[in-house]
Every structure is written in structure tokens, then in C-alpha cells.
Amino acid sequence: MALAEKKLGDKVNKALGVNPQDAKLTKTYLSLAFIVLLIGGTLGLLQGLNRAGLFTLPSWFDYYQTLTAHGILMILVFTTLFMIGYFYASISHVLGGLIPITRKLGWIAFGSAVFGTVLVAITIIAGNASVMFTFYPPMQASPWFYIGLVFLVVGIWLAAIGVFLNAWDWKKKHKGEHLPLLSYFAVGAFLLLFSASILVAIEVLTLIPWAFGWTETVNVMVSRTLFWGFGHTLVNVWYFTAVSAWYVAVPKLIGGKGFSDSLTRLVVILLVILNIPGGFHHQIVDPAITEGWKFAHVFMSLSIAFPSLMTAFAMFAVFERVGRKNGGKGLLGWFKKLPWSDVRFLAPFIAMAAFIPGGAGGIAQTNHHLNQVVHNSLWVTGHFHFTLGLTVALTFFGIVYWLVPHLSGRVLTPKMNKLGVIQTILWTTGMIFMAGAMHWVGLLGSPRRTSYSTYGDNATALGWEPYLFFLAIGGTLLMIAVILMVYIVFHLMFKAPKGLTEFPVAETDGTKNTPKWTKNWGLVVALLIIILAMGYAMPLTEMIFNGPPGSPPIRTW
Amino acid sequence: MKFHRAEEIFLVIGVAILVLSMVITGYQGFAKQMGPPSGMETLDPEKVDEHELFSEPGVYEVGENKYQVVMTLQAFQFTPSNIEIPVGAEVEFIMTSKDVIHGFQVAGTNLNAMVMPGYIQKIKQTFDESGEYLVLCNEYCGIGHQIMSTTITVK
Numbered sequence: 001m002a003l004a005e006k007k008l009g010d011k012v013n014k015a016l017g018v019n020p021q022d023a024k025l026t027k028t029y030l031s032l033a034f035i036v037l038l039i040g041g042t043l044g045l046l047q048g049l050n051r052a053g054l055f056t057l058p059s060w061f062d063y064y065q066t067l068t069a070h071g072i073l074m075i076l077v078f079t080t081l082f083m084i085g086y087f088y089a090s091i092s093h094v095l096g097g098l099i100p101i102t103r104k105l106g107w108i109a110f111g112s113a114v115f116g117t118v119l120v121a122i123t124i125i126a127g128n129a130s131v132m133f134t135f136y137p138p139m140q141a142s143p144w145f146y147i148g149l150v151f152l153v154v155g156i157w158l159a160a161i162g163v164f165l166n167a168w169d170w171k172k173k174h175k176g177e178h179l180p181l182l183s184y185f186a187v188g189a190f191l192l193l194f195s196a197s198i199l200v201a202i203e204v205l206t207l208i209p210w211a212f213g214w215t216e217t218v219n220v221m222v223s224r225t226l227f228w229g230f231g232h233t234l235v236n237v238w239y240f241t242a243v244s245a246w247y248v249a250v251p252k253l254i255g256g257k258g259f260s261d262s263l264t265r266l267v268v269i270l271l272v273i274l275n276i277p278g279g280f281h282h283q284i285v286d287p288a289i290t291e292g293w294k295f296a297h298v299f300m301s302l303s304i305a306f307p308s309l310m311t312a313f314a315m316f317a318v319f320e321r322v323g324r325k326n327g328g329k330g331l332l333g334w335f336k337k338l339p340w341s342d343v344r345f346l347a348p349f350i351a352m353a354a355f356i357p358g359g360a361g362g363i364a365q366t367n368h369h370l371n372q373v374v375h376n377s378l379w380v381t382g383h384f385h386f387t388l389g390l391t392v393a394l395t396f397f398g399i400v401y402w403l404v405p406h407l408s409g410r411v412l413t414p415k416m417n418k419l420g421v422i423q424t425i426l427w428t429t430g431m432i433f434m435a436g437a438m439h440w441v442g443l444l445g446s447p448r449r450t451s452y453s454t455y456g457d458n459a460t461a462l463g464w465e466p467y468l469f470f471l472a473i474g475g476t477l478l479m480i481a482v483i484l485m486v487y488i489v490f491h492l493m494f495k496a497p498k499g500l501t502e503f504p505v506a507e508t509d510g511t512k513n514t515p516k517w518t519k520n521w522g523l524v525v526a527l528l529i530i531i532l533a534m535g536y537a538m539p540l541t542e543m544i545f546n547g548p549p550g551s552p553p554i555r556t557w
Numbered sequence: 558m559k560f561h562r563a564e565e566i567f568l569v570i571g572v573a574i575l576v577l578s579m580v581i582t583g584y585q586g587f588a589k590q591m592g593p594p595s596g597m598e599t600l601d602p603e604k605v606d607e608h609e610l611f612s613e614p615g616v617y618e619v620g621e622n623k624y625q626v627v628m629t630l631q632a633f634q635f636t637p638s639n640i641e642i643p644v645g646a647e648v649e650f651i652m653t654s655k656d657v658i659h660g661f662q663v664a665g666t667n668l669n670a671m672v673m674p675g676y677i678q679k680i681k682q683t684f685d686e687s688g689e690y691l692v693l694c695n696e697y698c699g700i701g702h703q704i705m706s707t708t709i710t711v712k
Binding site: 062064067130132136138139220221224260262263266283284285286287288289290291294295298299302305306309310313314317363367368369370371372373375376377444445446447448449450451452453455456458459460461513514515546547548549550551552554556557 | 558559560561563564567568571572575578579581582583585586587591592593594595596597599600601602603632656657658660662663664665667669670671672673674675676677678689690691693694695696697698699700701702703704706708
């Protein structure tokens, strides 16, 4: 009897694609990701209250330590853990289970990332790394901070290699076939992340000997440029991860079909090759880069908007078809016929909608003298809380509602769905308050990354206070939403009623019209390298060979 | 690979808007001289005090209602500070950092530039309205970053 049950269980698992070993790996990644979200979110709230002048952080854990930890935990650790967990589950599902070496790499990557994060956290808590997640030299953190970052990056590389090996193995067994779309996204996203993190690895490897005192000086501009080649790409990788769920899972969840296999693959390729030089728009008001190059980079940055325009069209095309199928009439009647009360749709929909103002703000900042108006103001912080906090994080939350019960063999009950809807509304309202206030006060000149200050009761600075109060209200709502989300994740993992939840993969028009060259990753890598070289070779050469003498390490906190 | 007709129209309009924004940016940047600060001159960041310009930071009148402000930034101060200039003055700020990366921002204007050790950064502004302007550092530079500020009084 027991044996028969086990056999049945195996069959069901096979049909639904849950391999218990793979499920365990992803559940581990997601558990830690949401614990990190809870810690990072708490730090975020403390910052918001401090910034509004409502709360003073203690000297043993001051505003800048809080900010450094919040930045690293949210933008690097939460997102990396979620991405690996989600894509490993995706590969396991669409490629018929992880191959043993990939599963092993997944665990080693987890260990490396956790070890790195702990090292980084210790140096921040000890007060030896109040350098923000951008760690611009010549401000120098403890060498162990940089070593911690190396372990995080190694974790990313190992996870990426696992994905590549698994996809390669599948290709060998399925000669001539196209990689399933979701795994195509996984390969693309990890390829982009892998390539960009080479830049930051080079930077960090020059900073380590400098921080230990083995080398005397460091080239400040080269470090900064390498950082942004990575830093900007990183946030686009998280967006890339979110987009994969929009194309593959969301259409299925609402009873529709995927838009077009070939155009989706084109979006993946464009996201991979166009992204890295976009980092330059973080340096529009820097010295050491000529105006001509900055303008060339306006073009390179804006080109990233193209695949997003394709995505916007594809998503609304899918929604319109579903709405009409559900009986929606007229020009916009279909809009009302979408499953608004289903959190698995509502959360990613709001995430997409948020990318309209988020993306538009990004385009504005990319144009160089518009950038000069808002550079390093709270506007920028508002911008990436819209794009990352709403677009990316809310999509990740939306994924949780089906991915976690799928892995834990449970179901999303109507009650949990309702709680999810409340969570989504709270999170969205909180972000609109907080990021909205940040955008507005940033336009007035209030700087980012600055602890509470009236600049000696300066009238201009005092005029910013009401906006900062809205920022604190938004932060408080967000904290409640974080707690709800963490509860939902662990409830779905351990407490929800047992049952079967499907991993939603939408049908598309198939691969019969998909060009063969989309299978050629060598071509994609070659294009990536060409565009990278076009963007970076000349400016970096200028900075290295015509740069000033380097800077010695300085500690200013 | 086939684009839907409506998608083609949508993408063409989208790309046209992007191109238009670039054309405007290029025109304003290059024809109207509104481009971002991009100082290319270098100096030794450890010998700022010995540099011909920065050995004597200050406000210099260089023409009829034209001024140069030669300024050094360091944790956590601007030198010179509490600057006074007449209404309508065209002011060129010539800056460098003596230690870490700082930001130079004047609230209520478009003055916004990164000031790096080793580079001479330049940015211009005409002050047509009288009043007190808040100058602040907008790049995190250490424990006292939030007090790094001064004023420009235009009268």
C-alpha cells in the first residue's frame, strides 16, 4: 500500500514536474530570500523614519550603516536568492528535472552566497564598511567587505554555470529543438548577470590588495565605471527575471496563450546584448568622460527601451484577447473582464503598470541634461523604488502565490488569495506614497543617501520636510506589507492545505516560425562583446592612460 | 519571426519618440551649450594645495559681472564657503576634491556635478534671481555628509 502510494506520488510528481530534491533547493533559496526581505525591509523603515526626522538611529548602528545594509540586502541578496531559486525551479520543471551537477552547483552557490553575505554583514555591523552598496573608492572599507562580495559573485557564477550546463545537457538530448521558452529566459538572464559581474569582479580584485595596503593607490574613475557597468545591468537582470514570468506564467494563469515565441526570444536576445553599456548614464555629470561619449551612451541606454516597448505591446495583446474571450465588448470593455480578484494576476499586473511611469522616468534620466536636474537627488531613489520595489518585487511576490505551493505540494486558498490582494494593495500604496514623495522632493533638490539634516535650519531644506513625512508614511505601510508577505510565503510553504498546484507555462504559437539563429548563443555572446567593446573600450582607455595619479585609501566615517 | 501590423505601428511611434528625445538632447547639449559638466583636466589628488589654481581657492572677478569660483571639496566642507555674488552674474565653478568623491549641487538651479579626486570639474550658471541658495554635497562622503553644505547669496 505504502509502496503503491509512493509510486502514485512519483507519477504525479513527474506529471507536474516536482522533483523533491529540486523543490528543496528552491524552497531553501526562497526561505532565505524572504528572511532577507524582512531584515532589509526593517532597515528600510528605520531609514525612512530617520530621514523624516521622526526617529534617531543609535550611534552603534547609524544611518549610513543602515543604508549600506539595506542596499546590499535588497538589491543584491534578496534579488539574487529569489532569481536563482525561481529559475532553478523553472529549469527543473521545463527541462525535466535538474541534472545532478546543476543541483550540486545550486547548493554550493547557496553556500558561497550566504558566506559572502555574512562576511559583508559583519563588516557593516562592526562599522568598518559604511560605504553604500556602490562602495566607490577612494573611500575604503575593510578588505573583508570586498572579500565577502567576491563570495557573493562566485555564488552567482556557480549558479549561472549550473543553468548553462543543464541547458546544454538538454540540447544534446533534444537535437535540433528549441530550448523551452522559460529556460531560454533563464539562460539569457544568467548570461547577462554572469557577463556584468565580470566587471565588478575586476573592480573588487583591484580593491582588495589596495584595502590590505599591498598597493598604494587605486584608479577612482575606472573603479566607478566598472561598478556601473555591473550595477545598472544588475537591476536590469532583476527586471529580466520578472519579465520571464510575465511572458510565460501570467498568460496561462488568466486562461490565455503566450504572445509569440519568436518575438519573445528576440526580446531575450535584445535584453542580453544591449544592457551593459547602459551603466554609463549613472555617470552623466562625472568628469573624465567627454560630452560626445556621454551622448553616445544616451543612445545606448535608450536602446534598452526597445525590448520593453515590445513587451508592453505583447502583454496588452494577451490581456485583450483574454478579456474578449471572457465576453468583454467594445474598445476597452475587455479590460473589466480580467481576473482582478486573483492575486496571481493582480500583483504582476500592477508591477507591469508601474513600469510605465518607472520606465518613462528612466528615459527622462537617461537624457543627459535632464539627468543633471535630478542626479543624486531623492528622485533617483524614488525611480528605483518604482522599478525595483514595484515592478520587480511585486512580480516576485506574484510568483510566490503559485511557485511556493507548487513546490510544497499545497494550494493557495481563497483566504490566502484575499490576504495576498490586501498585501498587494498595501505594498502598492506604500510605494506610491514613498517613491512619489521621493520623486517630488528630489526635483526640489533634496539629496539621496543623506541622513536627516536641516542644513543649519536653511529655509530651502526646511521646505522639504512635509514631503519627507509622506516618505515615512509610505515606509510604514511597506513594512506592514513586508510582514504580511513573509507570513504568506511561510504559510504557503508549511501550513496551507495539501494539494496540487500547477507550474503555469503558457502555450504559444510554437517554435515552427522561430528562426534557427535564435539558438545560436555564440552569436549572442559575440554581439554582447561587440556592444560592450563599443561602449567601454575608448572611455576606459582614456581613463587608464590619461588619468590622474591614483588615490590612497581614505576612511571618512 | 513576424511582427503584427499594430505592433509595427506601436514600435515605430515608440522609437520615433526615443529618437526625438535624443535629437532634442543633442541639440540642447551641443548647439545650445547645455551639456553636462565633463571636466577632462587632471591633477594629483594628493597635491591639490600645490596646484596653481587650487592653492588659492576663492571667488575671482574675471570680467564684467563674470566670476570664477575656484573651489575645493573635502570631508565635510566647501572652500570657499558663504559665497556672495551680484545679481545677473555669470559664474563658473572650477572644482576638485581633496579626498573622496563629492557631489556639488545648488538647490533650485541645474548646478549638479560629481567632483572626483584627480579631476578638475567645471560648471557654469548665471544667477538672475537674488536670494540665498543652498549648496550641498549630494554624494555620500562619510559620517558628516549631511552637514556638508554652504550658501551662495545673490544680491
